[in-house]
Amino acid sequence: MTAPQPGCDPEEVAREFLQSHAAVFGLSEEGVETLTVVRQIEMPRGKHVTFRQTLNGVPVYSADYKVNLTPDNAVLSAGGLLYPDLKVAGEAELTAGQATQAAARYVGPLPVKPGPQSGTRSSTVLLSSDTGPEEKTTLTVVPFSRNVLASRVVFPMTGTLGRPAWKIHLQKGPTESYEIVVDAEDGALLHRASLVKFFEPRGLVFRLHPDAEGQVLRSFLGDPIASPLTFVAAGQSGTQGNNVVMGVGANDASGAQHFEFPFANDYETNGLTSFNLNGKTLLFVPNASGGFDLSLPSFTDAPPGTPIQFDNFGDPDNDDGDFCFSPPEDFTFFGETFEFGYLCVSVNGYITVNRLSHSQPLENQLDLALVGPRRIMVLWRDLDASSVGFVGQSNPEPNVLCFRWNNVPEFGTTNANSFSVCLFGSGSSQPVGTIQLSYASVEAQFGMVGLGPGVWTVPGTFLGSAAFADFSSPTSTIGRLGLARAYPGHADAAAAATNVFWVLNDAGHDRTYAAGFTETAGNMQDDNFGRGGWGRDPIVAASGETFGGLFFNNAFFSPSPSDGWCCPQASFGLFTDPPFRNADSSFDSDIIVHEHAHGLTTRMVDLLGGTHGAALGEGWSDWYALSYSGDPVIGEYVTGNPTTGIRTVAYDASSPRRLGDFGNL
Structure with missing residues (x-):
């Protein structure tokens, strides 16, 4: 990208390169001068200079730009992310200690250590604090196992809007270390990332349904804001977490928190066991x-x-x-x-x-x-x-x-x-x-x-280590709990539970969270992380059955009376031939998203009983399912009807119905 400049300072060469291309990065020459060098590495085969954007001396979170050079200082490549028009809105009200206490709410339940006087011990001790713009601070905080590191950052909410924030490093245990960013004004969670790298929780799922595509491997981490504890609870081997608990679930297949159950389609081929x-x-x-x-x-x-x-x-x-x-x-x-x-x-x-x-x-x-x-x-x-x-x-x-x-x-x-x-x-x-x-x-x-x-004892520990397994054959005896039942084979039972769990979390909880169905709106979670609303009400779901036995040719969502009341229930039944086909609605995303939307609408809108209210609820649920699949037909998999699915018409121009028709049917 540039000619060699042997003997020159790599930082000066890199900064000069950025200045000569400032318009490309949307920066002024003054903006380039304010970039701070946070890392400079010289190796036999090259040199690497990392710049960080700051505002009034406070680092912008993840706003780094790296310039890579040859041994004789020719620029080879450059890349990163900067926010040239970023402005800060808000004031930093929280101290490092207060921000740490806020961050601690977002790492799940903490162990309670006995104290000599009051029975419990919880304390924060300031070890050191810099006076510079970053306010780098070291604290000891019970019960965290290592010193807590806190520093000021600006967190970009958009390309132009930033919030004053604290970046906190918390070591909860040997396998639980987190970087948490909280708002410095009100302590709200802005970002959470685990610093411990395992094989992430994952599973084999159908994004739509078996007729549309094969199973794909999907992460169960979820959105870090909507699902900061991920879909699967820490230490949990079953399909159970903060948002959804599968009443009859799937246990690990290929490894810890891995739910890789191939779909055999036993029900359509062989019927019920x-x-x-x-x-x-x-x-x-x-x-x-x-x-x-x-x-x-x-x-x-x-x-x-x-x-x-x-x-x-x-x-x-x-x-x-x-x-x-x-x-x-x-x-x-x-x-x-x-x-x-x-x-x-x-x-x-x-x-x-x-x-x-x-x-x-x-x-x-x-x-x-x-x-x-x-x-x-x-x-x-x-x-x-x-x-x-x-x-x-x-x-x-x-x-x-x-x-x-x-x-x-x-x-x-x-x-x-x-x-x-x-x-x-x-x-x-x-x-x-x-x-x-x-x-x-x-x-x-x-x-x-x-x-x-x-029962759970504190938020974040819902159901402990429970998991259901199918005992209808000797090969179906994994897990701690069991359900003796007729079902289309254990492998498909586990695959069904995995599929419902992922779709309810990903297309249901996290997708609607991004649209505004958050804690304050009354969403369904065990732990609300201090963000408002009431917790202790995750969805308890059953695949292939209801909570009292097998049921057929339908699915349902049963809301709890109010936010914080345990627990809303969702059940996905087996469809039969006749009148449809032998298929499990647990594998049809139309049905799963439709039922989750009933949970949303009953929380957001009162008085959905009666013919008119029920019709509105059904229409809204269909819309959420259609907006996820991008397909105008609802339930084509379970019905075996690719033309109109479970409805009498498709939601497209092929329908003879128009908006004005429905007032006169």
């Missing part, structure tokens, strides 16, 4: 990480036991009830010992593990499994032992406690279900805390099976 737990024993053995390892040993059942009397809460007509008991000695559940407290077996096929109180028996619902107390789901279903069958208690060996449901029917049916659970304490034939679930004969067609770690 059979629901069959008969003759199976599931053995959950505690592991060192506080979870459980699952195996399927040979079938071992508990004895019928002595009938127990359930507490029906004073209602003699109540077929539900529970029976509270003391667990075997040293019994543990998700890493915690439960020698005291309330462990209560429900007639409805589960045991709650709760230190505070017993929980009144409930019919099986995925949302309750996810946000309720810790739970052992033996076969959670609405069961009725009031007139037929019984639940018995036994101790088949020392320090082992078993419960068995003996020919207990589902409510309102005459079927019979026999299954058992055994809890193992110290000195027994299994490791302490082992849980054995066994199924002699199950005639129910749906039921939740597995272990639930219980």
Whole structure:
């Protein structure tokens, strides 16, 4: 780009090059002179000079320009990003310490360290502070493991508008180090980036649907402003995060936070799998990480036991009830010992593990499994032992406690279900805390099976490490929780959960966040990061089913009553042939985006009931789906109808309908 200039100062050569081409960069000669050299490297094969833009001595965030030279100072190349017309709007009101406390809100839940007096300890100590424009500051902040580095920057919001800001480096733990930029006036998050480089969370998804294109590998990081915790919660192995929790989810495939499940299209090819737990024993053995390892040993059942009397809460007509008991000695559940407290077996096929109180028996619902107390789901279903069958208690060996449901029917049916659970304490034939679930004969067609770690305790830790898996075949036993159900194969079940999770996060949450559906507008998130609105209300979604069993030829969104009320639900059913085709709506982005838009509109607009309001809601949801796909046909994949899809007409010029027609139909 320039001739060699041996013996000259590389910085002078580089700056002279920028000055001679100032118009190209939109800079004046004075603007070039104000660029600060932040790095100069000389290597055997070349030299590199990096300039940084400043405003009144304060660096402009990420506004760097690098000039690369040969050993004899000929300019080889130059590149970077500058903001020649940038002006600062606003005043820096926050100190470095206040900015650090603001930044700490955006790195997820922090450990609480005990203090000698008050029970908790949290402090900020100033170690050093420069008086220059950058105000470089070093602090110690409990509970961060390393000193916190803070400095002033100007953050470009547009090419011409900048905000006064603080850049903060926070080391939360060995694998959690962040660069956070917060507004220096109000502490709002402007930018967040993880400085630790892993394989990023990712998964195989359909951007539109299987007929349009094959699966593609997509990042699950999300937008750093809309989803600062990414789509997948830290330390989480399942499709669960701050915005969306899959009730029946997908666990890691090829690595940590990787959800790469190839789509086999089993449902269209082979139809539903059979629901069959008969003759199976599931053995959950505690592991060192506080979870459980699952195996399927040979079938071992508990004895019928002595009938127990359930507490029906004073209602003699109540077929539900529970029976509270003391667990075997040293019994543990998700890493915690439960020698005291309330462990209560429900007639409805589960045991709650709760230190505070017993929980009144409930019919099986995925949302309750996810946000309720810790739970052992033996076969959670609405069961009725009031007139037929019984639940018995036994101790088949020392320090082992078993419960068995003996020919207990589902409510309102005459079927019979026999299954058992055994809890193992110290000195027994299994490791302490082992849980054995066994199924002699199950005639129910749906039921939740597995272990639930219980409700979250602070924002950002929603559901702990829970994940569902399909137990309809021995190859479907990954994860900590399970769902015994009819479904088109485990691989497609995991692929469906992955697809719904990504589309709801990417095309739903992050896309509408950019359009203004933020925390203050009432969006759906667990942690709102102090940005307004109410948290604790992520979407809980189910792929291929509803929260009470399989359903067909539809999908739905059930909003929570208000912002902050847990939790809105979305379910995506299986379509059938006839009248459509055998297809799972979990793979159709039209359906997923449509349902997410119902969540948006019910939060933003009141009184959408009735014919007129419901029609508006359906139309708006279709519009969001169409604006994402760019295709005028809604639901062509699930219906097998590429001409009009689920509607009677396409949303284009082929439709005979015009705006004025709809008032007179």
